[in-house]
Amino acid sequence: MLELKNVSFSFQHNGDNIISNLDMKLEHGEFVSLVGKSGSGKSTILKLITGLLKQDTGEILINGKPVSLGDVGYMPQRDLLLPWRTILENIMLPSELRKDVHISAEEAESWLDKVGLLDYKDALPKQLSGGMRQRASFLRALFTGKDLLLLDEPFGALDALTKKEMQQWLLSIWKESNKTILFITHDLEEACFLSDRILLLHPKKKIEEMNVSLPRPRVPDMLHKKEMVTLRQNLEKKIAYETI
Amino acid sequence: MKQFKAWLQTYSLFLIFTLVILLLFEWLVRSEQVPSFIIPAPTMVVMAIIDNWQPLLLEHTPATMLEFLIGFVIAVLGGVFLAAGMFFSKTVEKMLYPAVLISQMIPIIALSPIFVLWFGYTIWSKVAVTVLISFFPIVVGVYDGLKSADRDFIELFRSIGASRWKIFLKLHVPMALPSFFSGLKLAIVYALVGATIGEWLGASEGLGYYSRRMSGNLDAEGVFASIVILTILGILLFSLISFLEKRILNWKDSDEKINTEGNNSK
Numbered sequence: 001m002l003e004l005k006n007v008s009f010s011f012q013h014n015g016d017n018i019i020s021n022l023d024m025k026l027e028h029g030e031f032v033s034l035v036g037k038s039g040s041g042k043s044t045i046l047k048l049i050t051g052l053l054k055q056d057t058g059e060i061l062i063n064g065k066p067v068s069l070g071d072v073g074y075m076p077q078r079d080l081l082l083p084w085r086t087i088l089e090n091i092m093l094p095s096e097l098r099k100d101v102h103i104s105a106e107e108a109e110s111w112l113d114k115v116g117l118l119d120y121k122d123a124l125p126k127q128l129s130g131g132m133r134q135r136a137s138f139l140r141a142l143f144t145g146k147d148l149l150l151l152d153e154p155f156g157a158l159d160a161l162t163k164k165e166m167q168q169w170l171l172s173i174w175k176e177s178n179k180t181i182l183f184i185t186h187d188l189e190e191a192c193f194l195s196d197r198i199l200l201l202h203p204k205k206k207i208e209e210m211n212v213s214l215p216r217p218r219v220p221d222m223l224h225k226k227e228m229v230t231l232r233q234n235l236e237k238k239i240a241y242e243t244i
Numbered sequence: 245m246k247q248f249k250a251w252l253q254t255y256s257l258f259l260i261f262t263l264v265i266l267l268l269f270e271w272l273v274r275s276e277q278v279p280s281f282i283i284p285a286p287t288m289v290v291m292a293i294i295d296n297w298q299p300l301l302l303e304h305t306p307a308t309m310l311e312f313l314i315g316f317v318i319a320v321l322g323g324v325f326l327a328a329g330m331f332f333s334k335t336v337e338k339m340l341y342p343a344v345l346i347s348q349m350i351p352i353i354a355l356s357p358i359f360v361l362w363f364g365y366t367i368w369s370k371v372a373v374t375v376l377i378s379f380f381p382i383v384v385g386v387y388d389g390l391k392s393a394d395r396d397f398i399e400l401f402r403s404i405g406a407s408r409w410k411i412f413l414k415l416h417v418p419m420a421l422p423s424f425f426s427g428l429k430l431a432i433v434y435a436l437v438g439a440t441i442g443e444w445l446g447a448s449e450g451l452g453y454y455s456r457r458m459s460g461n462l463d464a465e466g467v468f469a470s471i472v473i474l475t476i477l478g479i480l481l482f483s484l485i486s487f488l489e490k491r492i493l494n495w496k497d498s499d500e501k502i503n504t505e506g507n508n509s510k
Contacts, residue, residue, distance in 0.1 A: 047399075050403040051403070052403055068405075069402055069405050071405075072403070074400065074403040076396060076400060078396060080400050082414075082415070082418070083495050084418050084421075084493075084495040085495075093404070093414070096410075097401065097404050097405065097407075098404065098406070126495065144404055
């Protein structure tokens, strides 16, 4: 599905390598989390995969073809809903921006119903709570029609309770939509709970891979299982002793 | 009723203040503390408007409004196109933005005779002053508004694969509307001032021409009558733009949340 081969990237103004000889692979239908310290280059990797940034060396392939703008669905940390558009108009945005994306209003409303936003389809983003806006933002990424979704700390600004609800919600939507998800988070518990695999980005720009052995469907009680606690503690230690 | 109460709450102090000032002037003139050719009593101004309503409202006001309207439309269209041109092309920006700024440094009064020289005493000398004076807030408002789009929004649009034109239409243009309306509110008042200044410097009709003629006759009531009409026109035009702004930018005022579960909750 997604493959990064020997990818390096540096910002032109300082020349320091943000990403260096990075290899990474995602299979179709996987849920993979990317974790690492702040400044380790997680968001940069996402921007390289979206095509917003261009790598200095190496290849980024989606289904074997070099990536270009518009090849993935992207959900940023801020919901970035356009304040002058209703929720329905916001999630339909990809079909207005691209000729090859076709979403009917009925299809959009059916998804809004699934995520509990149908009653708010004509509301403006300002009138909705943080969790509701994030759900609309996710639908917009989904409606790009792309198989790969990149989610950049989407629940980072939510309170703990809403975050837990959103995690359950995301898993159910992911299962139904049959998409591949690359998920960036600082929350290690969240990464453990959601993912099939966790990719830990080391300061030396190498990636360490960890499998999450929990069965699906996931329920919050699983987080207290011994192997989960051990995995989370392992991750915490590895991140805590690293320097950027 | 609720809206009227809110309006009254906002403007009641201003209305009381204005009423007190008007009463004060009325008393000062009526008690001959101030001669009426310096400041006329407000009732005398009202009487001047009533007595001369036909030339004032049917002859001079339409003349001023025509100059204003033509000048304002040219300023808005020209301002929007120039701002869009500067937004799309750095060359256009570097070439024309300083010229736009410099045009505002030149005193309009000094330029007006040149316009009369170029266009004669036709409507176009007045239109030229109107355009020059109201062009600037439109250009600056639209240009700043177009540049105000958040980088994150632009990246989101690009990540979806939007073309530059689509980003302009669907993101930059709506983002520019608030500052466009701010510029428009200034420009519409300036345009009326511009038309009046133009008439002061050479015209045969219009409220500016009428007030200059009355001033020459030491007819203070007549001067104030045209000033009152111009002020009312200015308030009406400003209110019209404010009304349109509220209708078009309704998303800016809707702070209330439909959802009652609290902020950041599901």
